[in-house]
Amino acid sequence: MLTFVVNLGTTMKKSIISLIGYFGVFIIFLFFSGCTPHAEHVNVYSGRHYQADEELFRQFTAETGIRVNLIKADTDQLINRMELEGSSSPADVLITADAGRLVIAKEKGLLQPISDETLLQLVPSWLRDADNYWTGLTKRARVIVYNKDRVDPSELSTYEDLATPSWRDRILVRSSQNHYNQTLMASIVAALGADAAEAWAQGVVNNMARRPQGNDRDQVKASASGLGDASIVNTYYMGLLLNSTNAEERQVARQHGIFFPNQGDRGTHINISGIGIASSSQNKELAELLIGYLLSEPVQRQLSEQNYEYPVSTETEWPKLLQSWGRFKEDTTSLAHIHAQLQEAMFIFNRVGWE
Numbered sequence: 596m597l598t599f600v601v602n603l604g605t606t607m608k609k610s611i612i613s614l615i616g617y618f619g620v621f622i623i624f625l626f627f628s629g630c631t632p633h634a635e636h637v638n639v640y641s642g643r644h645y646q647a648d649e650e651l652f653r654q655f656t657a658e659t660g661i662r663v664n665l666i667k668a669d670t671d672q673l674i675n676r677m678e679l680e681g682s683s684s685p686a687d688v689l690i691t692a693d694a695g696r697l698v699i700a701k702e703k704g705l706l707q708p709i710s711d712e713t714l715l716q717l718v719p720s721w722l723r724d725a726d727n728y729w730t731g732l733t734k735r736a737r738v739i740v741y742n743k744d745r746v747d748p749s750e751l752s753t754y755e756d757l758a759t760p761s762w763r764d765r766i767l768v769r770s771s772q773n774h775y776n777q778t779l780m781a782s783i784v785a786a787l788g789a790d791a792a793e794a795w796a797q798g799v800v801n802n803m804a805r806r807p808q809g810n811d812r813d814q815v816k817a818s819a820s821g822l823g824d825a826s827i828v829n830t831y832y833m834g835l836l837l838n839s840t841n842a843e844e845r846q847v848a849r850q851h852g853i854f855f856p857n858q859g860d861r862g863t864h865i866n867i868s869g870i871g872i873a874s875s876s877q878n879k880e881l882a883e884l885l886i887g888y889l890l891s892e893p894v895q896r897q898l899s900e901q902n903y904e905y906p907v908s909t910e911t912e913w914p915k916l917l918q919s920w921g922r923f924k925e926d927t928t929s930l931a932h933i934h935a936q937l938q939e940a941m942f943i944f945n946r947v948g949w950e
């Protein structure tokens with residue numbers, strides 16, 4: 596009896612051990628199948644918040660089988676998060692809506708160089724980092740949008756001119772907290788030097804129709820309602836307004852024209868949305884596949900058609916709307932050089948009281 600019990604105990608023990616074994620294998624299987632159904636994935640930290648991007652990532656997964664895990668947040672928050680996560684950060688790539696934040700991410704050691712030179716050849720050198728830590732994905736032109744009822748385009752010429760007394764109480768522009776304005780200011784420091792840039796900023800503050808508030812679209816809407824005459828805006832917002840589902844927004848856009856400043860000298864200021872590979876990434880090859888996909892001709896065209904940004908690839912044909920706004924001279928000063936002036940730009944904003 597005792598032997599039986601002992602035997603029974605031994606059998607039970609074996610069964611329990613076997614069960615643990617089977618369950619263990621099952622649990623491990625579940626873990627892997629649950630976590631990586633496609634085995635391969637890229638974790639994208641993105642400061643771009645457009646539905647068009649999500650559709651592109653879905654297409655990438657359908658074409659390659661590589662899953663995209665998208666984390667969207669404010670770019671500064673994403674950079675802070677990458678810093679906190681350190682070398683264990685799950686981020687594979689960082690996408691931003693401004694070159695300045697890629698420069699900062701590089702300086703903080705959060706990026707690693709892109710190795711595939713063929714990818715980078717698709718992008719003009721002034722739109723990417725000299726050491727290949729980041730590249731532009733799309734171009735944005737920061738232009739003057741004017742109310743057609745109150746401004747004759749012959750009145751318009753340069754960013755510098757917006758600081759002259761003829762524009763007193765007529766300029767609409769958002770806050771200096773905005774990355775697009777910071778990069779524009781840095782480009783003006785790069786072009787004119789700090790003293791002249793400060794005089795310009797002071798002139799623009801004097802000419803503001805109201806205290807800076809709202810986003811780019813809000814400036815054009817304020818102009819439509821008669822609060823001011825000319826706004827400093829990225830062109831794609833005019834594309835978004837013109838194609839809005841809201842009839843009022845379409846009407847606002849139709850009341851306005853786009854003017855590309857500084858065509859007689861350095862050209863219109865260009866910023867990018869761009870991408871870099873996280874220094875913590877163990878998936879560099881997959882990250883480069885994603886970058887190659889986003890820079891490919893059909894995807895460049897799609898980005899341009901859906902979000903009205905300019906393609907960085909010189910081979911991509913512009914969609915009809917962008918063609919209708921006309922070709923223009925771009926300020927091709929290297930974005931990395933422009934961003935060396937970012938700190939000075941911030942000091943200037945503070946000194947002149949550009950909120």
Ligand SMILES: [Fe+2]
Pocket residue numbers: 692829
């Ligand atoms: Fe934007």
